[in-house]
Amino acid sequence: MSDAAETNALLFVCLGNICRSPLAEGVFLHLAHERGVAERFQVDSAGTGRWHVGERPDRRALAVARAHGVTLPGRARVVDPAADFERFDLLLPMDRENERTLLALGAPRDKVRLLRSFDPKAKAPLDVPDPYFGDGDGFERVYRMIERACAALLEALLAQTKAESGR
Ligand code: 4NP
Numbered sequence: 001m002s003d004a005a006e007t008n009a010l011l012f013v014c015l016g017n018i019c020r021s022p023l024a025e026g027v028f029l030h031l032a033h034e035r036g037v038a039e040r041f042q043v044d045s046a047g048t049g050r051w052h053v054g055e056r057p058d059r060r061a062l063a064v065a066r067a068h069g070v071t072l073p074g075r076a077r078v079v080d081p082a083a084d085f086e087r088f089d090l091l092l093p094m095d096r097e098n099e100r101t102l103l104a105l106g107a108p109r110d111k112v113r114l115l116r117s118f119d120p121k122a123k124a125p126l127d128v129p130d131p132y133f134g135d136g137d138g139f140e141r142v143y144r145m146i147e148r149a150c151a152a153l154l155e156a157l158l159a160q161t162k163a164e165s166g167r
Contacts, residue, residue, distance in 0.1 A: 023143060
């Protein structure tokens with residue numbers, strides 16, 4: 001990555017693209033807006049499974065986002081290896097299963113980073129657990145994990161951009 005402008009296309013990835021990855025997309029954009037740097041990023045999300053293609057996020061994800069003042073854009077889509085692995089600079093799976101799937105689909109190893117690996121306080125395993133089959137509390141817990149990780153990711157990318165522009 002030679003140019004700072006090339007480093008800011010981010011794809012958040014989970015299984016269904018209706019819970020965790022849309023939350024990560026919405027939270028990251030929200031934080032970037034608050035910092036006044038949203039225009040520097042292209043952000044999207046996708047799933048490795050096809051069950052919910054075309055659907056809006058799960059109502060529990062929408063509710064937890066709304067409670068934190070965050071809007072969730074988009075409808076579920078599946079990862080498109082041919083287009084996404086070229087277009088995005090960072091592929092950010094929510095858990096190790098999605099990480100394995102991305103790699104099996106041919107994602108470049110150096111573009112794939114577990115989202116929570118950016119959170120310095122996160123302990124292994126660095127998964128954002130799947131809240132889909134649990135109760136509503138799971139979504140608040142997952143929201144907090146995603147928010148901490150997205151805040152750290154944003155700071156890391158801004159620091160990298162600054163270092164590159166100062167070269
Ligand atoms: P997500 O949650 O991967 O965070 O969007 C899930 C949504 C749906 C299913 C699994 C996980 N599902 O099996 O339908």
